[in-house]
Amino acid sequence: MLNSKITSEEMETIKQSYTEIFEKCNNSQTGHQYRTVKQSTIEVPAEQRKEFWEKLYAEPGYAIWIGNYKDVLLDKQANNLISEFIAGKIRERVTDPDTAEKLIPKNHGFGLKRLPLEDNYYELYNRDNVHLVDIKSNPITRVTATGIDTVEAAYDLDVIVYATGFDAVTGSLLRMDIVGKNGVKLKDVWSDGPQTYLGLQVRGFPNFFTVLGPHNGATFCNIPRCAESQINWLTDMFRFIRDNDVQVVEPSLEAQENWTELVYETAAKTLFPQVNSWFNGDNSNVSGRKRTFLLWAGGNLSYRDKCNQVRDDGYEGFLMGYRRAK
Template identity: 35%
Template structure:
């Protein structure tokens, strides 16, 4: 029988990734009693769960970490783009330095969250019997937690090994096996890039080819890592003040203002530099103008095809005729992906020409319109992503002060103010949630800004003797309209992606990310805090 544990505290944080860890640290620093509830067995968030071959962050160091001197002084990164194991060690180090575990409950999945208007407190219930009440509730559940499995007919009859990228078993041996990878996003690319080197027959099922640019991975010596700490203040400051949370140089010039020769020089320079420099430090209008976007595509496709030998494969993954708007789906970084899919042990399947019809006990069936083809597979890996941004929030079972569930509240569209709070949900804050820069910003510095705002709001409440704050419905509707209007000025709505909620069948298609950049968002947040503009106070 599950034993009920009851806790009363000032604040509860749900989620133990970057957002949860920083929330726990800052709220405790502010003098509040805080408890953190995490579904996994350790801190790390997406880096606790993602253990598939090749899992690696695509933000380069040192900008993907907490700006907490006590933490970074005792930690050195070993690679420009660290892998999942190093990131898990980093979170262990964070815990060791900050002493977070003493206030955390692990292996607890939140099943119900309810606000009581009489006591002005939230109650959080988990699957283990934990019941916690608090004044302030912070949902730091992240964008990538709720796994998405496509609803293929017969998938439950498949007798081989079925794996989701976010639940990859440690002992999975692909040697001599027929392996299928479904999904071509960041995780799919990294898995294929690694498994292609193994002694297996790898079948890669591609509906929409990914857009990937060179990572230029390299090792970092301890001496170099220590030397870089002399620049940390400048790097972090640049992150906070940038549009995207990255410290890269920016270029306030249209692609159309440069000659083809000038563009070629810049493209070559940024391509050689690696990482997201090719996008962040390039001409600014490739996400605003289709002609500018096509200039980027033409360069990318020539660079990519030159690395391959199989014409049929390159026509699928990098067709000469532009098939996508660059950057409107999540861009990926790769090390040798295009060389790996070019290998003879890798077969690419074009799902637009031959979609998957069904699974059976031994594999799957595709159809090219005239005939079916059966493919035997020993292992199927679903690199099919997540019900991103909103999925993990809706699974919490949140009920507002009027007894209305968050799922009902958002049935006609997400409604938040600043991506931080929800109408009729007093003292409920979101970190890395919808309608904020979130997934299009460098996570840690953006998260720090969100949590700092929450802490400032709580301090202002305390100073003014307020019991609660909540955004007005009008302010939330105006913010939603602003998020939509900004989106319409970009190329993002022209593409189906999880940024728009369109990767999940039946999910409402709407901009889930604020595309106006961190500075415009932060200005709105700062102004709102000056006199509670857009908020009801009690």
């Protein structure tokens, strides 16, 4: 993460640049100020590539994830190269080689899962009072009154933090127990994965909008910036609804099916569906969960263009019921 103090002068410069900063964010694929490099990872000479990655790694924030070469999240060979670079950085920061190897992901490439930002996380493993236990090779057998027992040893602990995960994107919506027309429940409609139109509405649930739900352009983006454009778009839609005495809005079945299929086709062009992650709805805590991609992977600009096209075509794909004349 590379957090650092911001001087009052620097803060004033940032405040004076808000308009420019927001404009850069709104005109990027991820809602950040970063821009993907148009070059391919493979076509860049190795030394030049390493120099560029060293520069990105030394910058704060998501620079190395979304300000990288255009194919690091699309091409397996390119992703292998950046993954090995990151592995080398972990080996540099962790003094014990065995611990370093345990900390290097082996089941996914760099950036193919949600990228956590950290400050001095790896350096913590260099402390004498910090120990890493790999519970895949040394499984937990039981939790006791004094700590945790594994196959190989017992560990006395004062506090145990259970990192059990969360049900991303759809979990909060499904827990609301939302009911649509004819008593149909959203959790039943989405039992094999979400189906949406623009990630904004679901067939059979009129007047129900999901601004940050599955298949939505703001969910896999810099949410405050990308959600803002959606709120503006919905505001225009609600003006249309008000001005035209519309009472009911829901998507057509065809529009929903086409959009859902486009979501999956777009994701398939990336490496994201090839790993187990919450991007794909993977959750061992939810029995029977079908693996489907939950996000719009096409970027902020293409999503916004699609929404604007729908608006300009008279909200094509939305079925609207109008107030009856008295």
